[in-house]
Amino acid sequence: MSTCATPIDVSALRRAGGSALGADARQAATKAAATAAAQATAPQRWSVAAIEALFELPFMDLLHQAQQVHRQHFDPNAVQLSTLLSIKTGGCAEDCGYCPQSAHFDTGVEASKLLPLDEVLQAASAAKAQGASRFCMGAAWRSPKMRDLQRVTEMVQGVRALGLETCMTLGMLEAEQAQQLKDAGLDYYNHNLDSAPDFYGQIISTRTYQDRLDTLEHVRSAGIKVCSGGIVGMGETRAQRAGLLAQLANLEPYPESVPINNLVPMPGTPLADAEPIDPFEFVRTIAAARITMPRALVRLSAGREQMDDALQALCFAAGANSIFYGDRLLTTANPQAARDRALFARLGLRAQGAAPEAPQPAPDQVAG
């Protein structure tokens, strides 16, 4: 689907007066142009049913459509690299059923304090040296306290000074907190919707769906770019996967970054025994995200460690164009950087920002 501008009937305008248009024709032309412009910029609303219909397409048709949309907006062979650092791990007051950092579950993850600034900057420098363009910092908080915010704003400033884009995920934000982060120069804020509204309550009870939407609104209003996605494989139905994408795609505007996570069941969490979803269903989710949010960076996120190279390649073909790059996500393993570089070389992919003709580093040329 695409938003089409209403064509202006030029011949009718010509009939009405050629180049020297009469007043009525001029008015008609102005009105038609205004309507066309409004329709061209009007955000497209996606119904859950329309997204479900995408999921129902034959796999090859869905992939073809997603790849076509992808090529209209992106270089199909470039992938944006983000590196994620946990700046404060564990002991979180929330009860997200997939998360080993929740204090509600016995998962063996120890609560730690906020990392010191110099450690964060060291990790950011290393990420940059390995080719990352964005550095994401995550803290296991319900929401940041004022004294914490002071410290994380210093991190934003320090990481920016290294020439990296900055992203933070710190839990719920009030409007003033979002503004403080914006003033410090934060580029992106991550806050996932996690799942569809009608499934969400089965996974989390300590914050509501509306709380999440409110945080996204505060982030957007402060002028920070939005990173928001979700997790599949938590026991939701296909309609609920479509429901998650409808929520994201209908945000005005939709997020600039959309991480799609495949659940990594963690021992000790309520979802430890969740049934994995069919890998092709995961690829379908990526493709539907690409079609419904054509200009977003669709990030292949948690769960990549468990995917073989062929499945990752299918995800890239379906329109994924961003990955977490580095050896660990917040608490789960991520494919090693060397393996990613080898895969990129085999597929002819390159890091976003790297010149197309530039040779890719061989796996042994860059410290992994």
Ligand code: SF4
């Ligand atoms: S996902 Fe975030 S908010 Fe939820 S328990 Fe984990 S760290 Fe806390």
